[in-house]
Amino acid sequence: MEYRILAPTGVLGAGFDAEAFERGVAARPHVIACDAGSTDSGPAALGSGVAKLSAAAVTRDLRLLLTARDKLGVPLIIGSCGTSGRDVGVDWVAGLVRAVAAEEGLHFTLGLLYADQPAARLESLYDEGRIQPLANAPAIDRELFARSHTVAMMGVEPIQDALTAGCEVILAGRASDTALFAALPSLHGADPGLAWHLAKTVECGAACAIPPSANSLLAYLRDDHFDVTTLVEGTRLTPRSVAAHTLYENADPFGIVEPSGVLDTSEATYEAVDDRTVRVRGAQYRTAVGYTNKLEGAELAGYQTVVIGGVRDRVIIDRLPELLPLAQKYFTGKILDIFGGQLAPDSVDIDFRLYGGGAVLAGSEPFGLRPRELGVLITVTADDQATAHAVATFVAHAGSHLPVPEYDGLVSTLAYPFSPPEIDRGAYYRFTLNHVATGVTPTELFRTMTEEV
Numbered sequence: 001m002e003y004r005i006l007a008p009t010g011v012l013g014a015g016f017d018a019e020a021f022e023r024g025v026a027a028r029p030h031v032i033a034c035d036a037g038s039t040d041s042g043p044a045a046l047g048s049g050v051a052k053l054s055a056a057a058v059t060r061d062l063r064l065l066l067t068a069r070d071k072l073g074v075p076l077i078i079g080s081c082g083t084s085g086r087d088v089g090v091d092w093v094a095g096l097v098r099a100v101a102a103e104e105g106l107h108f109t110l111g112l113l114y115a116d117q118p119a120a121r122l123e124s125l126y127d128e129g130r131i132q133p134l135a136n137a138p139a140i141d142r143e144l145f146a147r148s149h150t151v152a153m154m155g156v157e158p159i160q161d162a163l164t165a166g167c168e169v170i171l172a173g174r175a176s177d178t179a180l181f182a183a184l185p186s187l188h189g190a191d192p193g194l195a196w197h198l199a200k201t202v203e204c205g206a207a208c209a210i211p212p213s214a215n216s217l218l219a220y221l222r223d224d225h226f227d228v229t230t231l232v233e234g235t236r237l238t239p240r241s242v243a244a245h246t247l248y249e250n251a252d253p254f255g256i257v258e259p260s261g262v263l264d265t266s267e268a269t270y271e272a273v274d275d276r277t278v279r280v281r282g283a284q285y286r287t288a289v290g291y292t293n294k295l296e297g298a299e300l301a302g303y304q305t306v307v308i309g310g311v312r313d314r315v316i317i318d319r320l321p322e323l324l325p326l327a328q329k330y331f332t333g334k335i336l337d338i339f340g341g342q343l344a345p346d347s348v349d350i351d352f353r354l355y356g357g358g359a360v361l362a363g364s365e366p367f368g369l370r371p372r373e374l375g376v377l378i379t380v381t382a383d384d385q386a387t388a389h390a391v392a393t394f395v396a397h398a399g400s401h402l403p404v405p406e407y408d409g410l411v412s413t414l415a416y417p418f419s420p421p422e423i424d425r426g427a428y429y430r431f432t433l434n435h436v437a438t439g440v441t442p443t444e445l446f447r448t449m450t451e452e453v
Helices: 018-026 044-048 055-072 087-104 119-127 156-164 177-187 192-202 239-247 314-338 385-399
Strands: 003-007 031-037 076-083 109-114 131-133 149-152 169-172 217-221 226-230 255-258 261-264 269-274 277-281 284-287 292-311 349-355 374-382 422-438 447-452
Touching: 003 018, 003 177, 003 192, 018 055, 018 217, 031 055, 031 087, 031 177, 044 076, 044 149, 044 292, 044 422, 055 076, 055 087, 076 087, 076 177, 087 109, 087 169, 109 156, 119 131, 149 422, 156 169, 156 177, 156 447, 177 192, 177 255, 192 217, 192 226, 192 239, 192 255, 192 261, 192 277, 192 284, 239 269, 239 277, 292 314, 292 385, 314 349, 314 385, 374 385, 385 422
Parallel strands: 003 031, 031 076, 076 169, 109 169
Antiparallel strands: 003 217, 109 447, 131 422, 149 292, 217 226, 226 277, 255 261, 261 284, 269 277, 292 374, 292 422, 349 374
16 A cells, blocks of 8 residues: 655745646646635734735635646545635635636536534533643633634544545645544545644644745555655654654644544654665554544734834943833823723833843843843734824824933933835734534544536
8 A cells, every 4th residue: 555645835935846736736636626725824824814825826826736736637625725724715715716617628626625613502511611722722711602713623634524525626725634534544544643743744834844845745555655855855854853844833733633543653763764864763653532623713903003113222222121100100191081981091001121131031031131122013903903003102202202301301211114104014913712622423524515617
């Protein structure tokens, strides 16, 4: 038995080396699979329904994938369409697929797998105690579901049903990245440990190559091992680089949780076949007692205006930690003054981040930085864009002339690279769910539609 799986890129629309991809196509893979989304970029795509990458970039990649699929006559599987995996993301990618098919004269059976969760269904699961938190999940209540947008993450089973039904191009909503690659070999009886470990290795394309990239990987799944090989000239794979990818997006490098169980890589071995190929053995897949689907939710949390500034004055830099709390107090009074009591100060958030002075670790910097210059990011969040902008204007003005005790008179404290300095960022979203739905069957939270293209 041998199954050849082609992973063209880490994410649809990121672009990939066309010549390397053609080398993979020449190996005649049994399936082409590709992820199209993630929560990595934050909650905006899930909250808004707008994809992160452009239609032009996604169409470029789709054209190469669809024409290759047509040449080979094998399935093409794309998951988490539109970045978030929302129904609108599936429909958006489907529209691009239909346009490419019309331009290229392609014909195929299209399967659309939807993952949106209606509020009524979530309320029912909640009432039955079947929505359980994952680690560090936010607290939730029943009212949350009506105001936020939620998707469920599918495993291999909805994809396998679509394959069994004869779908040649499958566009899935939110899906486990690994499920896209494990679906076909698992459907045909491949060793589950090997199939899932292969899937984890290639899920991000050539991210495990040296140097890492969004380009293609080709994997060969056999009875007692799988080989993974990089397709871009001048790149290589090593046992360490392949093994290291099990750490990506996982707290535990040896236990990788899927809807139906856990991939256990603690006994896996990695062997260099040559500079571009690594052979992997030994992983096991432990089926869970109960099936779960991860739930991801996001909601609109306000609107933001940002101001970017900088300072390279030793005295001001040293004074900022005590000046900024005084400025916050001043801004609270200014909001009451300007808006005449119509706007509560606690309904507006004014946040300062000092880049170069521990902003990334938010005050937990262990090295005692004494920077020569700082980048200052001011973020104003309010219930509407007009209010955020209005508050940002006086925050920016006052921020450029903070009172510094060491100086007499008015001095400039922050320098702004733009005029005007206020930049409206638009809607701001936050995650609302990091939970699982329990006691479900593998397909009950998802809907499938098929059509001839």
